[in-house]
Amino acid sequence: MTKHEFFVDMTCEGCSGAVTRVLTKLDVKFDIDLPNKKVFIDSDKDKDVLLETLKKTGKTVTYIGPK
Structure with missing residues (x-):
């Protein structure tokens, strides 16, 4: 399993809630670092799949x- 690091322009709890x-629909393990606007995802899915999901x-x- 690979840990991927993403920057997501989140400014509030509502933003992290959207993430x-x-x-959750992808069924992956993840951590959200709201102050630093980072999302860490543990997954075997392709990074492009994760990126497109986050863009939603x-x-x-x-x-x-990778982290």
Whole structure:
């Protein structure tokens, strides 16, 4: 399993809630670091699948790399 790090432009609990909703549907393990606007995802899924899923929140998302 790979741990992926993403930058997601989250500013509040509502933003992190949106991230939680889309990632829960994917059935992956994840951690949200709201102050640093980072999301860490443990998954064997392709990073592009994870990136497209995070973009469904409407937030700016950038793939930083494997952690």
